Amino acid sequence: MNEVIHILLADDDEDDRLFFKDAFKEIKVKTVVHIVNDGVELMNHLLKEDITLPHILFLDLNMPRKSGIECLTEIKKIPHLKEIPISIYSTSASDEDIEETFVKGANVYIKKPSDFSTLKKILTQVITVNWQYHTSGLNRDTFLLSI
Amino acid sequence: MNFRKIFSSSVFLKSIFIISISILIFISSISYKHSVSLNDSSKWLTHSYKVHLELEQLITNLKSAESGQHGFIITQDTVFLTPYNTAKKEINISFSNLKKILADNKKQVSNLDFLNSLTTSRLKLLELALNLSSEKPFNKVLLGETMLLGNEVMLKIDKRVDQMIDLEMQYLKERRAKYENEISFTPIGTLFILLFSLLVFIFSYYKMNKDLLNLTKSNKELLIKTESFNHAEEIGGFSSWQWDLKTNKLIYSKNNYKLLGYEPEAFMPTLENFFDLIHPDDKDIILENRKKILNTNLSTNINFRIIRKDGSIRHWVSMSKLLIDSNSLKIRIGINRDITEQYLNNIALEEKNIALERGNKELATFNHAASHDLQEPLRKIQIFISRIVESKTSNLSETDTEYFARIQSAANRMRVLIDDLLLFSRTNKAEKVFEKTDLNILLENATQELAQVIEEKNAVLEAAELPKLNVIPFQIQQLFINLIGNSLKYSKKDITPVIKINCKKIMGWDEPTLKLDAAKIYYKISVKDNGLGFEQQYAESIFTLFQRLHQDSEYSGTGIGLSICKKIVENHNGFISAEGKPGKGATFNIWLPV
Incomplete structure (x- = not known):
């Protein structure tokens, strides 16, 4: 865990981007956080040739231009991107959204918490999971991450 | 059935008619034969009479010739020769007549021939006697012998004539006997035949009368049926038609x-x-x-529009089927039905459905707005507050900290409110999939959800065995969560909260105060606690949305939980009621149908 963890966030909400960035500043893990403002920007970024692919992608669902679900579907179709662990990061936790993103291959579903310390706890937990190991035991009941 | 009866009766009538005609022909042929034989017999009578007459005439003429000869011989006066000459001529006429009459009877012809020769010889002898008497002097002896011989011949003639008359009489007798024989059979035979035909006629009259009565009866029934069918058509808004496929003739019912x-x-x-x-x-x-x-014998069913005389457009459905009968009848019979009203109603219903769907969509949009758009700013407020409160760098006064704590509490409450409201609206709209479910498992799940609170409050849960029912599982689980959660929330602080869940099978009529279906089986599930309770007068209003009994912030709920309970029970066609006594506890009763 001494390596730097590359984290990518796609979220259109400025406040949420701020909380996200602040949370990682306070977490005692070496991370590089890259942030894009919506789905179109996300896909453009991922398809650039000279980037380092993130270790984990946090994806908001409700974004203008291209929604999180659309991005998820596209990413899972692109061979060199489909192995990136994806964490859904959304305000709503409706059954339909959870079901759909699970079926489409997201690894974990985070409902944006309503206080800062919980946010830090959740993010820490997500980035310290060994996703390669975790994926094999994936099931619907543990998909929605709750602290 | 009726048709067959009438048909067979028509065959019967035909045969009666044929029998009657043949009887009539038979009777008239017999009568004809009788009149012919009667005619015959009278002819024969005349015939015999004529023969008799001619023969008598013959004898008379011979006698008159004889007497004329006698007169001449005695007086030698030629006056006496006139009857003699006349008689000779008459005799010839008589013979030619007799020859004609008796031509067909050989026996009489030979008799006549013989008689003719006798008469000729008699006339010769007469002439000889005349010649002898006119000689002067005449030979007295020869004349006497000639006259004696003439007398003998005359006797023979008489005898022969008598023979002939007798024979003729005999023939007449025979014919009369034969005729009488024929005639004597006829009256009995005719009477018998007449009686028989009378019987046949009476029987056929009876039969025809009966058939006529049956026909009148069937006609009456048919009339009633036709009228009631017309009536039914008018009330039912349908009509009937017949199409003869052979003649292309159409018949409409009145209502058509x-x-x-x-x-x-x-x-x-x-x-x-x-x-x-x-x-x-x-x-x-x-x-x-x-x-x-x-082209086919299939039944058909089509929908189309017609334009009425007044120009209005009506929607019809027409159904028809083929009617084939042994008499090579081929008719399509059909029913038309005016379905305009249903059609328009359907359209109105469809429009309402579309409006309803639009409404549902709007509701879904609202739900999304509530869940996402309302929660988002609230969540941010909460995070910002938590950052300020937790921040080590900010220097908040005691009052500020207190205020922030209150803001945080208010924001939390608002979040719970939004969550509960969402839950309530989901209870309304969520698809209602009923499954046979073990309620014990649902209760177990509910208890697990509440495990933390139960532990904190040290509460005791006593649950009876619950049944398996056809329910919407997640809703019933929510019902248990809300009811037990309610009991836990309003428990007393100084004693151990005890929540008892009981279950009883009852019939609808056991609870006359509720609007239960009397003949149905229900499960009455009650959740009883030993908490704060409430005044019985609020038993109804606690199920109303946003209705709260406790002003004390310690017990503040959203006023939605029990409304959700009521909604869930109603979704299951059941009932819910509450009983309470302040300070003693509350009991919630639920009736769910099997």
Whole structure:
């Protein structure tokens, strides 16, 4: 865990981007956080040739231009991107959204918490999971991450 | 059945008719024969009489010739020769007559021939005697001998004539006997035949009368049936028609004219004038159907529009089937039905459905707005507050900290409120999938959800065995969560909260105060606690949305939980009620149908 963890966030909400960035500043893990403002920007970024692919992608669902679900579907179709662990990061936790993103291959579903310390706890937990190991035991009941 | 009876009776009547005609022919032929034989017999009578007369005449003439000869011989006066000469001529006439009459009887002909020769010799002898007497002097002896011989011949003639008359009489007798024999049979035979035909006629009269009565009765029944059918057509808004496929003749029922907007029998129905009444866009449907009707024996069912006499457009459905009968009858019989009202109702219903769907969509949009758009700013407020409160760098006064704590509490409450409201609206709209579910498992799940609170409050849960019921599982689980959660929330602080869950099977009529279905089986599930309770007067209002009994912030709920309970029970066609006593506890009763 001494390596730097590359984290990518796609979220259109400025406040949420701020909380996200602040949370990682306070977490005692070496991370590089890259942030894009919506789905179109996300896909453009991922398809650039000279980037380092993130270790984990946090994806908001409700974004203008291209929604999180659309991005998820596209990413899972692109061979060199489909192995990136994806964490859904959304305000709503409706059954339909959870079901759909699970079926489409997201690894974990985070409902944006309503206080800062919980946010830090959740993010820490997500980035310290060994996703390669975790994926094999994936099931619907543990998909929605709750602290 | 009736048809068969009448048909067989017509065969019967035909045979009666034929029998009667043959009897009449038989009777008239017999009568004819009788009159012919009667005629015959009278002819024969005349014949005999004529023979008799001619023979008598013959004898008389011979006698008169004889007496004339005698007179001449005695007086030698030629005056006496006149009857003699006349008699000779008459005798010849008589013979020629007799020859004619007796020509067909050989025996009489030979008799006549013999008589003729006798008469000739007699006349010769007479002449000889005349000649002898006129000689002077005459030979007295020869004359006497000649006259004696003449007398002998005369006797022979008499005898022969008598023989002939006797024979003729004998013939007459025989014929009369034969005729009488024939005639004597006839009256009995005729009487018998007449009686028989009388019987036949009486029987056929009886039969015809009976048939006529049956026919009148069937006619009456048919009339009643036709009328009641007309009545049914008028009330039911349908009509009937017949199409003879052989003659192409159409017959409409009264109501068919009315459905077309005409008076009954207002026109002669034809295929063409019906076609003219079809809506232009639907004419193809009719043509297609006619083709089908002519080529198949299948029943058909089509929908089309017609334009009435007054120009209004009506929607019809027409059903027809083929009627084939042993008498090579081939008729399509059909029913038309005016379905305009249903059609318009359907359209109205569809429009309402569309409006309803639109409403549902709007509700879904609202739900999304509530869940996402309302929660988002609230969540941010909460995070910002938590950052300020947790921040080590900010220097908040004691009052500020207190205020922030209150803001945080208010924001939390608002979040719970939004969550509960969402839950309530989901209870309304979520698809209602009923499954046979073990309620014990649902209760177990509910208890697990509440495990933390139960532990904190040290509460005791006593649950009886619950049944398996056809329910919407997640809703019943929510019901248990809300009811037990409610009991836990309003528990007393100084004693151990005890929540008892009981279950009883009852019949609908056991609870007359509720509007239960009397003949149905229900499960009455009660959740009883030993908490704060409430005044019985609020038993109804606690189920109302946003209704709260406790002002104390410690017990503040959203006022939605019990409303959700009520909604869930109603979704299951059940009932819920509450009983309470302040300070003693509350009991919630639920009735769920099997």
